[in-house]
């Protein structure tokens with residue numbers, strides 16, 4: 250037994266780590282089931298650059314990164330980023346080197362509609378996406394398109410952004426244009442990437458644009474508008490486009506796994522799940538629809554006790570509940586890590602009142618023994634991924650699942666054994682869940698290449714390819730993990746012992 254196996258065996262003895270046993274009892278070589286497709290992902294602001302070229306207007310990320318004093322690590326910006334606006338051919342060549350089935354990227358609203366509204370279509374911006382899509386299709390790589398990955402037009406933010414119910418119109422006007430322009434070739438659509446991060450991190454805390462800290466209020470207004478905007482886009486696609494275009498459409502939620510610290514914290518862990526992602530998943534994927542009961546009741550009771558005249562969480566009307574219910578063809582999951590939850594019984598914490606975390610009434614931590622990525626929040630906990638997929642299967646009647654993001658950050662450097670280990674363990678945990686009946690159909694590695702990691706700038710690297718930001722050409726070089734990912738896709742096997750020779754070039758295989 251290797252040292253890590255012995256450690257895992259000991260951990261298996263205690264009930265709370267029971268789930269850990271599943272993923273460590275791994276086969277040497279494991280088959281990937283037929284039909285599961287593999288790809289990589291990026292997002293517009295994180296890779297495109299060309300922030301003010303060819304008619305593109307200002308987004309909330311342009312505004313934040315140009316703010317003085319700079320709120321981003323090292324004062325990094327996405328002004329140039331990976332220069333993908335000019336280098337899409339190189340990006341597609343990398344997809345061919347990896348042999349991916351698809352590539353998930355996002356559209357920049359301000360590149361397509363300079364005014365934010367559909368009164369003027371910016372032809373040059375449209376041309377960029379046409380070029381990228383056509384180049385991918387030439388090599389049989391499916392485009393998967395995220396309509397919104399955080400780069401809201403600044404003008405719409407000036408009018409309240411996701412807290413203004415008019416955003417439902419602004420968003421559906423924009424998404425209609427996108428379906429009209431690209432829907433003949435795009436067969437996979439994602440409406441919104443990670444509503445939790447948009448609402449909580451953007452409006453409830455100052456950890457993503459627009460850097461507001463209106464916690465327990467602004468974040469909840471955002472939640473409702475996002476759900477309705479998403480659902481209206483979904484129904485528009487179904488009604489006006491799907492028959493002729495034949496695609497599939499859904500949402501990508503950020504889903505952290507919350508594990509109870511002990512048996513007595515089971516309820517606190519479940520409530521954390523409901524507040525953190527059930528607030529989006531329950532309205533869309535449950536049979537009853539609407540916000541989770543515990544979230545509605547807790548926020549309503551606290552709001553009244555705090556002197557508000559109504560709940561800080563907006564209500565969904567019966568019509569809105571029906572509109573949102575079932576509005577996703579699949580459950581899109583961005584998953585990275587796990588947290589341990591315990592009840593905050595004394596409630597004497599440092600959370601402001603009111604706030605989202607005060608409403609949750611639980612605290613989290615991560616185990617110090619868990620291996621960590623370059624991002625401090627990202628710990629390697631593959632059994633959490635297994636538990637999460639199992640929970641989604643049982644709680645929401647086994648929906649089709651698309652893993653829309655999963656990945657690991659390092660510092661610079663081409664030998665990234667930490668990333669290789671992460672991908673192997675997480676794919677292995679996913680295969681365990683599939684063996685037990687989870688209907689996972691898509692797996693997406695975040696990311697194809699290093700990119701602008703939001704507030705962390707370029708200090709945390711998620712790429713299978715390294716990007717050299719000192720080089721005006723933004724040269725991309727495959728990391729060791731790129732060779733390993735390629736081999737998994739080529740052989741359709743997970744082999745924990747495969748060691749690539751990274752002195753050889755990573756070649757484009759025939760058929761790609």
Ligand code: GBH
Pocket residue numbers: 292295442443446503505583585626654695702711
């Ligand atoms: C995704 O967000 C994004 O979609 C993508 O753009 C990004 O580059 C990628 O992941 C890597 O970060 O609770 O304070 O400990 C990930 C969202 C961010 C959710 C960190 C969990 C934990 C912060 N995750 N967050 S905290």
